[in-house]
Amino acid sequence: MNVSSLKKSLRPLSLVDSIHATLLEAIVSGQLPHGSDLNSVTLAKQLEVSRTPLREALRLLERDGLVHQEGNHKARVAKFSADDIREIYEVRLQLEAAAAERAAKRIAPNVLAELRAVADELSRRNRDVDWCEKAIAYDLRFHEAIATASGNNRLRNEIRRYRLLVRSFCVLTGRRPALQQALSEHIVILDALETRRPAAARNAMAAHITARLEEVLKQVTDAA
Amino acid sequence: MNVSSLKKSLRPLSLVDSIHATLLEAIVSGQLPHGSDLNSVTLAKQLEVSRTPLREALRLLERDGLVHQEGNHKARVAKFSADDIREIYEVRLQLEAAAAERAAKRIAPNVLAELRAVADELSRRNRDVDWCEKAIAYDLRFHEAIATASGNNRLRNEIRRYRLLVRSFCVLTGRRPALQQALSEHIVILDALETRRPAAARNAMAAHITARLEEVLKQVTDAA
DNA sequence: GTGCTGCATTCTGTATACAGTATGCGAACC
DNA sequence: GGTTCGCATACTGTATACAGAATGCAGCAC
Numbered sequence: 001m002n003v004s005s006l007k008k009s010l011r012p013l014s015l016v017d018s019i020h021a022t023l024l025e026a027i028v029s030g031q032l033p034h035g036s037d038l039n040s041v042t043l044a045k046q047l048e049v050s051r052t053p054l055r056e057a058l059r060l061l062e063r064d065g066l067v068h069q070e071g072n073h074k075a076r077v078a079k080f081s082a083d084d085i086r087e088i089y090e091v092r093l094q095l096e097a098a099a100a101e102r103a104a105k106r107i108a109p110n111v112l113a114e115l116r117a118v119a120d121e122l123s124r125r126n127r128d129v130d131w132c133e134k135a136i137a138y139d140l141r142f143h144e145a146i147a148t149a150s151g152n153n154r155l156r157n158e159i160r161r162y163r164l165l166v167r168s169f170c171v172l173t174g175r176r177p178a179l180q181q182a183l184s185e186h187i188v189i190l191d192a193l194e195t196r197r198p199a200a201a202r203n204a205m206a207a208h209i210t211a212r213l214e215e216v217l218k219q220v221t222d223a224a
Numbered sequence: 225m226n227v228s229s230l231k232k233s234l235r236p237l238s239l240v241d242s243i244h245a246t247l248l249e250a251i252v253s254g255q256l257p258h259g260s261d262l263n264s265v266t267l268a269k270q271l272e273v274s275r276t277p278l279r280e281a282l283r284l285l286e287r288d289g290l291v292h293q294e295g296n297h298k299a300r301v302a303k304f305s306a307d308d309i310r311e312i313y314e315v316r317l318q319l320e321a322a323a324a325e326r327a328a329k330r331i332a333p334n335v336l337a338e339l340r341a342v343a344d345e346l347s348r349r350n351r352d353v354d355w356c357e358k359a360i361a362y363d364l365r366f367h368e369a370i371a372t373a374s375g376n377n378r379l380r381n382e383i384r385r386y387r388l389l390v391r392s393f394c395v396l397t398g399r400r401p402a403l404q405q406a407l408s409e410h411i412v413i414l415d416a417l418e419t420r421r422p423a424a425a426r427n428a429m430a431a432h433i434t435a436r437l438e439e440v441l442k443q444v445t446d447a448a
Numbered sequence: 449g450t451g452c453t454g455c456a457t458t459c460t461g462t463a464t465a466c467a468g469t470a471t472g473c474g475a476a477c478c
Numbered sequence: 479g480g481t482t483c484g485c486a487t488a489c490t491g492t493a494t495a496c497a498g499a500a501t502g503c504a505g506c507a508c
Contacts, residue, residue, distance in 0.1 A: 015492070016283070041459065050493045055461085056280055059240070063287050065378075072500065073460055087378045091319070094379075098318040154289075154311045155318075158382075239462070265489065274463045279491085296470065297490055451508085458501075465494075471487080478481080 015049055019057035022047065027066050027077055028168040038067065038075040065165055080169050082220055089213040092162040093206055096143065099150035099159060100189060100205035104198040107149035112194055115142055119187055126180065135179040142186055146193075146205075169216065178215050185211060239273055243281035246271065251290050251301055252392040262291065262299040289389055304393050306444055313437040316386040317430055320367065323374035323383060324413060324429035328422040331373035336418055339366055343411055350404065359403040366410055370417075370429075393440065402439050409435060 013021070026032040038058060044051045058075055061067040065088075068078040080088070118138050125131065143163065147156040185208040192200035237245070250256040262282060268275045282299055285291040289312075292302040304312070342362050349355065367387065371380040409432040416424035 039459075051460090052276065052492060052494090056283055059280055059284065060287065063284065074500095084378075087376045090322075090376055091379050091382060094318045094322040095315075098314075152311045152314055154308075155315050158315060263489075275490090276462060276464090298470095449508100451506100453506080454504095456501100456503085458499100460499075461497090463494100463496080466492085468489105468491085470489075473486085474484095476481105476483080478479105 015053040016056045016060070019047060019049060019053055020060050023057060023061055024064070024066065024164065027061070028164055030168075032077050034077050034079045034168075036077045038077065040075075064161060066168060082217055085169060085216060085220065086213065088162060088165050089209060089216075092159070092166065093209040093213075095155060095159050095162060096146070096209055097202045097206045099147050099152075099155055100193070101198040101202040102151060102155075103146045103149035104193050104196055104201040106151050107146070107193055111145050111149065112190070115145060116190055116194070119183065119190060122183055123187070132179060135183060139179070139182060139186075146189075166212075166216075169220075178212075181215070182208070182212065239277040240280045240284070243271060243273060243277055244284050247281060247285055248288070248290065248388065251285070252388055256301050258301050258303045258392075260301045262301065264299075288385060290392060302392075304389075306441055309393060309440060309444065310437065312386060312389050313433060313440075316383070316390060317433040317437075319379060319383050319386060320370070320433060321426045321430045323371050323376075323379055324417070325422040325426040326375060326379075327370045327373035328417050328420055328425040330375050331370070331417055335369050335373065336414070339369060340414055340418070343407065343414060346407055347411075356403060359407060363403070363406060363410075370413075390436075390440075393444075402436075405439070406432070406436065 023032070032038075040051050040054055040058070044054045047054065058067055062069055062075070066078055068076050070076060118141070122131070122135055122138060128134070140163075143159070144156075147159040150156060185204070189201060189204040189208060192204050247256070256262075264275045264278055264282070268278045271278065282291055286293055286299070290302055292300050294300060342358075342365070346355070346359055346362060352358070364387075367383065368380075371383040374380060409428070413425060413428040413432060416428050
């Protein structure tokens with residue numbers, strides 16, 4: 001048996017990492033609304049940790065772009081303007097389009113088959129009660145699979161980072177993303193991947209992300 | 225007078241930020257060689273700070289990709305394999321190509337004129353004693369100007385982040401980058417920017433970064 | 449009543465203290 | 479002689495303590 005695979009479970013995340021993960025989840029899930037005050041004393045009490053690891057976690061979140069340090073030494077959950085959202089999607093587009101282009105050459109047939117199978121099922125059974133839930137999980141899996149298939153770990157990490165940001169303002173809008181629409185765009189990308197056309201995959205991914213941006217912007221301006 | 229513009233100078237960098245900057249400089253300048261041990265007690269003594277802000281700075285450097293946290297709780301200056309370098313340049317290429325494409329539409333004529341003037345001067349006076357120094361400063365300015373002209377702050381920040389990584393292994397190779405070659409590639413990009421051709425700018429930037437990658441890889445494998 | 453000043457409170461940033469864990473070396477045993 | 483166990487040391491991760499800065503409120507002046 002390969003013992004080294006246990007290492008991770010034996011060595012639990014450092015406090016900093018688990019605080020980071022906890023706050024991350026709280027932010028992207030909307031539990032900590034955009035703009036909320038992050039008082040280190042209060043937060044430390046709530047999380048039952050000391051301020052030292054909490055501070056480190058907050059600094060990481062700042063790097064993630066989810067927390068904004070104000071001039072007067074106050075940390076707040078970041079607020080995103082329409083321009084911020086545009087900027088973020090723009091960078092995300094570049095990263096994911098590159099990943100799709102590379103993935104077209106390298107993605108494993110079984111991964112492709114798996115993605116196609118789920119996409120087909122979602123297309124057929126779009127009246128299921130848990131359809132939304134499944135579709136969201138699929139969306140995650142889809143983008144993650146392509147990011148991984150790019151064969152570039154750093155690219156994959158950057159894509160993950162941006163996915164967090166995007167998730168956080170999907171919650172902000174308070175509405176379900178247009179999953180049905182996204183699914184059909186995914187299928188276009190899948191077609192390109194299956195036929196191993198890098199340029200087509202890039203374009204399809206770019207179109208997908210642009211369309212999602214438009215959707216989010218519409219929701220944001222509607223909400224305002 | 226606009227007093228708010230003073231704010232930044234009144235509020236000096238936090239200790240964490242200056243430690244971060246100091247170590248960053250030490251790493252990318254080669255003063256702290258790749259692979260060196262980063263003992264928190266020793267480092268804190270050397271920098272005359274306590275371990276708390278130092279730890280935060282180290283974590284940030286880890287996020288920057290310049291420090292690697294090993295399993296046994298040891299921090300080291302990151303070592304980059306040829307594959308790492310390829311991955312980093314790949315991501316950098318996507319970011320900078322996108323910036324160039326956008327900059328072609330938006331870059332201000334006076335910035336363009338300034339870049340062109342320096343490029344011309346460097347082309348003419350390529351025997352000056354301080355030519356290398358000037359050329360390096362120009363390279364920095366060139367990429368920074370384009371990143372800024374992209375009009376996307378996040379994109380610019382990501383580009384800066386990657387430039388640090390790239391700088392750090394230019395030192396690693398222990399050789400001067402091929403500045404003359406880079407300069408002529410810059411001029412191709414400038415041509416595209418001046419004639420406002422986004423696609424051409426993108427392609428020229430992509431070609432430039434690919435060429436730089438090849439150069440660095442050659443130096444790394446030679447050194448090995 | 450309105451606005452300024454000074455103090456009390458609170459919060460952040462940094463330093464230090466403490467506990468648990470890894471590391472390296474020497475001694476004992478095979 | 480080589481290997482293994484155990485201890486001393488050193489280092490990391492977390493908590494706490496302390497100092498300086500910001501905020502808010504009360505009291506005073508106008």
